[in-house]
Amino acid sequence: MQRYSENYLKIKRERNREKTMSAILEIKDLHVEVDDTEILKGVDLTIPAGEIHAIMGPNGSGKSTLSNTIMGHPNYKVTGGDILFKGVSILEWSTDERARRGLFLCFQYPTAIPGVTVTNFLRNVLKNVRGKDVPVREFRTEVKQAMDDLKMDSNFMGRYVNDGFSGGEKKRNEILQMSLMKPGLAILDEVDSGLDIDALRIIAESIEKQNSPERSMLVITHYQRILNYLSLDKVHIFMDGKVQTSGGPELAEKLEQQGYDWVGKATAGGNT
Numbered sequence: 001m002q003r004y005s006e007n008y009l010k011i012k013r014e015r016n017r018e019k020t021m022s023a024i025l026e027i028k029d030l031h032v033e034v035d036d037t038e039i040l041k042g043v044d045l046t047i048p049a050g051e052i053h054a055i056m057g058p059n060g061s062g063k064s065t066l067s068n069t070i071m072g073h074p075n076y077k078v079t080g081g082d083i084l085f086k087g088v089s090i091l092e093w094s095t096d097e098r099a100r101r102g103l104f105l106c107f108q109y110p111t112a113i114p115g116v117t118v119t120n121f122l123r124n125v126l127k128n129v130r131g132k133d134v135p136v137r138e139f140r141t142e143v144k145q146a147m148d149d150l151k152m153d154s155n156f157m158g159r160y161v162n163d164g165f166s167g168g169e170k171k172r173n174e175i176l177q178m179s180l181m182k183p184g185l186a187i188l189d190e191v192d193s194g195l196d197i198d199a200l201r202i203i204a205e206s207i208e209k210q211n212s213p214e215r216s217m218l219v220i221t222h223y224q225r226i227l228n229y230l231s232l233d234k235v236h237i238f239m240d241g242k243v244q245t246s247g248g249p250e251l252a253e254k255l256e257q258q259g260y261d262w263v264g265k266a267t268a269g270g271n272t
Contacts, residue, residue: 023086025070025185028083030042032076034077039241044242049214051217052211054232056251067187067189071103086102104178104187108191111162112162112165118158122139126181172202175191184216188217191219200225200229224256227249235248235251235252
């Protein structure tokens with residue numbers, strides 16, 4: 001006896017096709033080398049539009065390699081697989097083209113730029129992303145709203161980018177850029193590291209406020225605490241250069257309680 005009607009199967013196929021088409025990020029069997037050493041060993045990952053996904057994993061598992069590869073860092077050599085952004089391969093795009101097209105990386109260790117004020121930096125970033133100068137009044141309005149959300153003092157705009165910034169100030173500056181650039185895909189690489197409880201909450205609330213049906217986010221973290229503030233859709237556990245298992249937000253809680261030892265055992269047993 002046929003288990004499903006032909007109409008049901010047709011609807012299911014159509015929904016699956018729509019879901020694939022609406023994916024913001026698709027990574028297919030990605031292999032990456034750094035200094036002739038393979039770090040990523042066949043990464044498969046899909047993030048649909050409007051979803052927030054988290055990657056968790058121990059040090060040295062390849063999480064930051066993945067984020068840098070997505071953004072086209074020249075030191076990371078793709079030896080196999082593909083990265084699709086809104087259905088289009090980005091492997092031939094330069095880093096600046098990826099940023100202009102809507103990819104954003106919040107750096108784990110932002111670089112200081114002495115002599116360049118935050119105001120001038122942000123105006124140049126927006127000009128390059130939007131392809132034209134942003135009127136002063138519009139720029140000030142957007143910046144003020146974003147800074148209010150992040151509880152940032154207006155004097156911040158006159159300082160040199162990340163020069164003498166505390167860890168929390170550097171992370172707020174990264175999220176400020178994200179707020180103004182409005183990327184289609186935001187990759188947040190350990191944005192919670194070095195933050196006290198208040199700063200963590202403020203940054204997480206700003207990230208959550210920027211969530212929208214047109215934007216996807218990939219949060220790379222060691223800890224569950226920032227995930228408690230986000231409307232998280234999926235958690236991926238990253239070990240030995242690939243995604244070992246995926247699940248809902250409860251997976252982060254399990255890691256918090258049990259660590260990573262069980263992941264290898266579950267993978268060896270076929271529970272992926």
